[in-house]
Amino acid sequence: xxxxxxxxxxxxxxxxxxxxxxxxxxxxxxxxxxxxxxxxxxxxxxxxxxxxxxxxxxxxxxxxxxxxxxxxxxxxxxxxxxxxxxxxxxxxxxxxxxxxxxxxxxxxxxxxxxxxxxxxxxxxxxxxxxxxxxxxxxxxxxxxxxxxxxxxxxxxxxxxxxxxxxxxxxxxxxxxxxxxxxxxxxxxxxxxxxxxxxxxxxxxxxxxxxxxxxxxxxxxxxxxxxxxxxxxxxxxxxxx
Amino acid sequence: xxxxxxxxxxxxxxxxxxxxxxxxxxxxxxxxxxxxxxxxxxxxxxxxxxxxxxxxxxxxxxxxxxxxxxxxxxxxxxxxxxxxxxxxxxxxxxxxxxxxxxxxxxxxxxxxxxxxxxxxxxxxxxxxxxxxxxxxxxxxxxxxxxxxxxxxxxxxxxxxxxxxxxxxxxxxxxxxxxxxxxxxxxxxxxxxxxxxxxxxxxxxxxxxxxxxxxxxxxxxxxxxxxxxxxxxxxxxxxxx
Numbered sequence: 001x002x003x004x005x006x007x008x009x010x011x012x013x014x015x016x017x018x019x020x021x022x023x024x025x026x027x028x029x030x031x032x033x034x035x036x037x038x039x040x041x042x043x044x045x046x047x048x049x050x051x052x053x054x055x056x057x058x059x060x061x062x063x064x065x066x067x068x069x070x071x072x073x074x075x076x077x078x079x080x081x082x083x084x085x086x087x088x089x090x091x092x093x094x095x096x097x098x099x100x101x102x103x104x105x106x107x108x109x110x111x112x113x114x115x116x117x118x119x120x121x122x123x124x125x126x127x128x129x130x131x132x133x134x135x136x137x138x139x140x141x142x143x144x145x146x147x148x149x150x151x152x153x154x155x156x157x158x159x160x161x162x163x164x165x166x167x168x169x170x171x172x173x174x175x176x177x178x179x180x181x182x183x184x185x186x187x188x189x190x191x192x193x194x195x196x197x198x199x200x201x202x203x204x205x206x207x208x209x210x211x212x213x214x215x216x217x218x219x220x221x222x223x224x225x226x227x228x229x230x231x232x233x234x235x236x237x238x239x240x
Numbered sequence: 241x242x243x244x245x246x247x248x249x250x251x252x253x254x255x256x257x258x259x260x261x262x263x264x265x266x267x268x269x270x271x272x273x274x275x276x277x278x279x280x281x282x283x284x285x286x287x288x289x290x291x292x293x294x295x296x297x298x299x300x301x302x303x304x305x306x307x308x309x310x311x312x313x314x315x316x317x318x319x320x321x322x323x324x325x326x327x328x329x330x331x332x333x334x335x336x337x338x339x340x341x342x343x344x345x346x347x348x349x350x351x352x353x354x355x356x357x358x359x360x361x362x363x364x365x366x367x368x369x370x371x372x373x374x375x376x377x378x379x380x381x382x383x384x385x386x387x388x389x390x391x392x393x394x395x396x397x398x399x400x401x402x403x404x405x406x407x408x409x410x411x412x413x414x415x416x417x418x419x420x421x422x423x424x425x426x427x428x429x430x431x432x433x434x435x436x437x438x439x440x441x442x443x444x445x446x447x448x449x450x451x452x453x454x455x456x457x458x459x460x461x462x463x464x465x466x467x468x469x470x471x472x473x474x475x476x477x478x479x480x
Contacts, residue, residue, distance in 0.1 A: 107347065115467050120454035143461040178478040214360035214477050221383040223470075227355050230467045231474045237454050238418040 002047065002066045010070045010082060016132045023085050025134035027144075029077035030054055035144030041083045048079035072136035085134055088152065094122040095184045096236055099156050101201050102192040103130045103225060110141020111226040112190075117145030119233045124149060127156045156189075160204045163187060167206045169197050170228055174210035182236050190229050196222075242287065242306045250310045250322060256372045263325050265374035267384075269317035270294055275384030281323045288319035312376035325374055328392065334362040335424045336476050339396050341441050342432040343370045343465060350381020351466040352430075357385030359473045364389060367396045396429075400444045403427060407446045409437050410468055414450030422476050430469050436462075 012018040013026045024044055027036055030053035037043055037056065047062045047070065048054055067076045098121050103109055109131050116124055131138060133151040142149075160167055168182070169189040189205060191197035197205070211223060211231050222228070252258040253266045264284055267276055270293035277283055277296065287302045287310065288294055307316045338361050343349055349371050356364055371378060373391040382389075400407055408422070409429040429445060431437035437445070451463060451471050462468070 111464055111467060114461065115463060117455050118451075118453055118463050120456065145461070148455070176479075211358075211474070213358055215357050215388070216360065221354065221385070223355060223358050224351055226467065227351060227470045230463075230470045234451070234471045234474060239416075 002060070002062050002070065007069050010080070013082065014072055014136060016135070019085065019132070019134050024082050025085055025139060026072065026080060026082055026136050027139045028071060028073055028080045028136070029140075030079050032140070032144045033079055033081040036081070036083055036147050039144065039147030041086060041147050044082040044084055046079065046081040050078060054079055054081075073140070086147075095186075096121055096233075097187050098124045098229070098233070099160065099187050099189040100124060100126045100130045101156060101189055101197050102127050102195075103190065105193055105225075106131050106135050106137035107141050108193065108224070108226045109133060109135075110138040110143075112229050113138070113142045113149050113151065114145045115226075115230050115233060116149045117142075119237050121233060122150060124151045125156055125159055126151060126153050128153050157200055157204070160187065160189070160201065167204055168209055168232075169202065169205035169207070170232060171197065171202075171205075171208040171210055172222060174208035176212050177209040177232060177235050178212070180207070180209060180235075184236075186236070188232060188236065190225055190232075193225050242300070242302050242310065247309050250320070253322065254312055254376060256375070259325065259372070259374050264322050265325055265379060266312065266320060266322055266376050267379045268311060268313055268320045268376070269380075270319050272380070272384045273319055273321040276321070276323055276387050279384070279387030281326060281387050284322040284324055286319065286321040290318060294319055294321075313380070326387075335426075336361055336473075337427050338364045338469070338473070339400065339427050339429040340364060340366045340370045341396060341429055341437050342367050342435075343430065345433055345465075346371050346375050346377035347381050348433065348464070348466045349373060349375075350378040350383075352469050353378070353382045353389050353391065354385045355466075355470050355473060356389045357382075359477050361473060362390060364391045365396055365399055366391060366393050368393050397440055397444070400427065400429075400441065407444055408449055408472075409442065409445035409447070410472060411437065411442075411445075411448040411450055412462060414448035416452050417449040417472060417475050418452070420447070420449060420475075424476075426476070428472060428476065430465055430472075433465050 013024055019025050027033055033054055043058055046056055046058050047060050049064050049067055070080055139146055165185050165187055167187045189197055211228060253264055259265050267273055273294055283298055286296055286298050287300050289304050289307055310320055379386055405425050405427055407427045429437055451468060
């Protein structure tokens with residue numbers, strides 16, 4: 001059985017301020033939960049309608065209707081766990097660092113973190129107005145890779161001012177990325193879904209790059225930011 | 241004012257069988273609606289809380305609470321339009337044809353149609369169990385490009401049996417796509433989110449390709465199907 005105060009404290013974790021005060025976040029579904037436990041994240045509590053798929057002393061069995069009360073999903077997926085937000089990692093000096101300038105959609109951020117894990121991008125630096133990576137929808141979309149990619153929220157302007165590495169940025173009017181030889185050590189800046197890279201950051205970009213449009217249409221929306229990030233990370237990482 | 245029977249017939253368009261009977265689908269938001277009108281799709285009816293952003297004789301002004309009743313979005317976006325589903329296009333013989341084998345997530349299909357428009361892929365052939373492209377969530381994610389990409393639902397096995405073109409397919413154990421010289425004329429098959437390409441289709445694949453994993457982790461989920469499609473289309477289209 002799950003108490004009213006437990007329900008209240010779990011559902012409060014849908015909001016960033018409560019996540020930050022409590023130092024906790026929610027992940028759902030046996031597969032994602034198992035992956036986060038395996039990755040060494042500290043489990044705070046875990047609730048499931050079955051004891052079959054999650055091995056933990058902390059497991060509390062609950063009913064499907066109780067799960068519905070605490071879940072952030074339209075269709076709850078068997079189990080919900082609360083994990084401790086890891087403390088900021090020691091300094092990582094990755095080769096390629098992804099910088100997100102005001103990415104707002106949780107699904108986009110989650111998809112981007114998942115592809116960073118795939119491509120071995122160890123660090124993502126986000127502007128403070130980028131959607132919180134411990135937002136339940138982001139955690140869901142990362143499919144567990146949030147435990148393996150360091151996501152840092154900070155003043156990205158200061159970071160980019162201080163670096164001697166080349167700073168690449170995605171712009172509609174940038175040069176064709178396929179014609180470029182890209183370095184191993186660099187920053188790659190991706191902008192907001194509607195407005196792209198902000199003008200303050202734009203002034204610090206050393207190379208504006210673009211994915212050329214092959215379609216005939218001229219009123220096509222730009223590529224979705226997660227799609228564009230996938231293609232650019234692939235260009236940085238591919239063997240030439 | 242919008243009548244109860246209008247509300248009923250619009251909300252019914254959330255279901256595939258009603259879309260097929262009526263030959264109609266829903267699109268929301270002034271930007272997407274304007275793009276679909278521009279693309280030459282036939283407008284059946286359009287409802288908006290303001291007359292500012294949509295120029296059409298068919299425009300009916302409604303209240304925000306009326307819009308809420310007919311909208312498929314959590315946060316309705318000013319306007320909702322009903323369009324006629326275009327009749328199947330005459331034979332297009334595109335260079336690169338994308339084939340989707342049981343892609344189920346509406347957001348994934350929408351994102352894929354949007355990137356096809358960008359990359360000039362004119363035709364997407366879907367297995368009959370792929371999510372319907374006129375599903376409201378798919379239409380939303382395409383951002384209007386559904387009017388410019390021909391999406392066909394058919395027995396993909398028959399199509400692939402009949403072609404003399406090379407058939408590429410995305411597989412975890414395929415050869416490194418970056419090491420391949422890819423042809424202009426080909427089929428590219430992408431599989432289901434959880435299970436990949438089905439075994440019946442697998443037997444028809446002439447070249448299994450894969451996006452290599454650069455991260456250290458071995459328990460990473462595969463790339464999301466929309467992310468993988470973006471990278472593979474980029475590889476087919478990029479200048480070498």
